[in-house]
Amino acid sequence: MTVRDTAHSDTERVRASVSLKERIESGSAVVGIIGLGYVGLPLASAMHRGGLRVLGFDVDQSKIDDLAAGRNYLMHLGSTLTAELSASDRFEATTDFSRLGEADAILVCVPTPLGLHHEPDLSFVLNSARAIGKTLRRGQLIVLESTTYPRTTRDEFLPAILEAAGDAGLALTCGRDFFVAYSPEREDPGRSSHSTSTIPKLVGGLDQASTDLAVALYRRAVECVVPVESAEIAEAAKLLENIFRAVNIAMVNEMKVILTEMDIDIWEVIRAASTKPFGFMPFYPGPGLGGHCIPIDPYYLTWKAKEVGRPTRFIELAGEVNTSMPAYVIERLTLALNRRAMAVRGSKVLVIGLAYKPDVGDTRESPSFEIIDRLRELGAEVGYHDPYLPRALPVRRHDLRLSSVPLTRETVSGYDAIVISTNHTSIDYRLLAEHARLVVDTRDAMREFRSDMGDRLVPA
Numbered sequence: 001m002t003v004r005d006t007a008h009s010d011t012e013r014v015r016a017s018v019s020l021k022e023r024i025e026s027g028s029a030v031v032g033i034i035g036l037g038y039v040g041l042p043l044a045s046a047m048h049r050g051g052l053r054v055l056g057f058d059v060d061q062s063k064i065d066d067l068a069a070g071r072n073y074l075m076h077l078g079s080t081l082t083a084e085l086s087a088s089d090r091f092e093a094t095t096d097f098s099r100l101g102e103a104d105a106i107l108v109c110v111p112t113p114l115g116l117h118h119e120p121d122l123s124f125v126l127n128s129a130r131a132i133g134k135t136l137r138r139g140q141l142i143v144l145e146s147t148t149y150p151r152t153t154r155d156e157f158l159p160a161i162l163e164a165a166g167d168a169g170l171a172l173t174c175g176r177d178f179f180v181a182y183s184p185e186r187e188d189p190g191r192s193s194h195s196t197s198t199i200p201k202l203v204g205g206l207d208q209a210s211t212d213l214a215v216a217l218y219r220r221a222v223e224c225v226v227p228v229e230s231a232e233i234a235e236a237a238k239l240l241e242n243i244f245r246a247v248n249i250a251m252v253n254e255m256k257v258i259l260t261e262m263d264i265d266i267w268e269v270i271r272a273a274s275t276k277p278f279g280f281m282p283f284y285p286g287p288g289l290g291g292h293c294i295p296i297d298p299y300y301l302t303w304k305a306k307e308v309g310r311p312t313r314f315i316e317l318a319g320e321v322n323t324s325m326p327a328y329v330i331e332r333l334t335l336a337l338n339r340r341a342m343a344v345r346g347s348k349v350l351v352i353g354l355a356y357k358p359d360v361g362d363t364r365e366s367p368s369f370e371i372i373d374r375l376r377e378l379g380a381e382v383g384y385h386d387p388y389l390p391r392a393l394p395v396r397r398h399d400l401r402l403s404s405v406p407l408t409r410e411t412v413s414g415y416d417a418i419v420i421s422t423n424h425t426s427i428d429y430r431l432l433a434e435h436a437r438l439v440v441d442t443r444d445a446m447r448e449f450r451s452d453m454g455d456r457l458v459p460a
């Protein structure tokens with residue numbers, strides 16, 4: 001490149017980024033959000049509340065129809081959010097990806113699951129990148145939010161955009177004509193103390209101009225935006241956060257098994273340890289890991305680590321401990337039934353909570369499915385109750401074909417045992433305490449009734 005070419009290129013970059021920055025700051029920028037699920041929908045709402053025009057994209061026509069009609073499809077978000085979006089002339093949702101060119105900034109929030117052999121499945125991310133590439137134009141900012149392994153944005157996402165743009169005859173350069181960054185989503189559905197706009201947002205661009213533009217964009221919607229040195233730092237930080245949780249949950253699950261054997265109450269132990277004002281933070285045991293993140297994301301690093309010939313022993317061990325928890329819950333139930341001269345075979349068992357965590361309807365990787373299927377294999381007759389899930393739709397490895405059983409005095413007393421897998425706050429635990437024959441509690445949901453219940457309550 002000659003000195004004149006370099007100067008020209010710099011001028012182009014400055015022009016493209018200044019004009020986009022002005023549009024963001026003046027509120028005239030249009031934000032496109034690809035993937036309107038647990039992450040994309042609240043993000044769309046936050047950007048909309050930040051005063052920008054939002055164009056949502058999804059491959060799922062039913063979500064687009066719901067949004068147009070103001071129907072809420074994610075119960076934990078409440079109906080105001082969708083009603084507000086559908087009533088606004090600054091929001092529209094579509095399956096027409098040829099409209100991506102209308103957006104000044106595009107935020108990608110599509111799934112990043114695992115394949116059959118625990119390998120990363122980037123197909124959703126790469127499909128989005130190709131769709132973006134087809135209509136790429138000067139002055140666009142593209143941010144990947146989906147959780148993934150380090151270097152995905154630079155080595156997989158950007159090349160897929162460029163290839164599709166090239167096929168469409170568009171010769172554009174990243175960092176000069178358009179801008180690319182990574183910003184991990186830290187959404188925690190169901191947590192009322194934080195929302196998309198109050199959770200600090202990490203932003204790392206493929207270059208400085210991309211970082212600066214992404215920071216300006218998120219500042220419209222998020223209270224605290226934290227620029228980091230590179231996209232790779234932001235990608236790895238997200239994995240560190242999730243691996244930290246997976247490992248600590250595994251450790252506390254292992255402690256639970258040991259202490260329960262010693263007749264020591266793990267929940268009291270955690271409460272006691274939590275009084276230390278430094279060097280400790282509480283994690284809680286449960287029936288196993290669930291959700292789109294903690295059981296899955298660590299394996300993205302495991303896969304990538306093979307490239308540099310390094311093992312990820314903590315991740316593998318945590319995975320081993322956490323996936324053994326459903327079997328432990330069944331062992332506790334089996335022993336409790338045995339003490340009553342009963343077998344699992346032929347027993348009627350009600351599982352409370354199909355979602356993987358309280359107060360949401362998200363069933364992805366939920367251990368409740370594993371528990372139900374295993375109990376059925378052992379010959380139990382199993383029902384479930386979940387106020388968020390009237391029917392059990394198929395998930396990755398399970399198809400229960402069950403509907404939620406109403407929680408009444410008659411149903412509760414009609415089961416030989418009740419397993420509390422997820423402690424939704426709306427469950428009537430007093431009803432369980434008063435009428436259940438046996439409760440196996442994986443969540444410490446029955447603490448206040450402990451003394452009344454005696455050996456009808458079994459911690460697991």
Ligand SMILES: NC(=O)c1ccc[n+]([C@@H]2O[C@H](COP(=O)([O-])OP(=O)(O)OC[C@H]3O[C@@H](n4cnc5c(N)ncnc54)[C@H](O)[C@@H]3O)[C@@H](O)[C@H]2O)c1
Pocket residue numbers: 034035036037038039040057058059060063109110111112124127128145146147148185186187188189292293
């Ligand atoms: N759910 C969480 O709590 C959470 C938290 C932090 C990070 N994340 C990460 O965010 C990403 C998205 O997760 P989610 O929970 O929102 O998933 P989700 O399944 O709830 O939503 C994804 C949406 O993307 C749509 N989609 C799939 N392929 C598409 C395509 N090619 N184009 C347009 N739309 C497409 C789906 O129809 C769905 O509506 C994942 O990488 C996940 O790991 C999720």
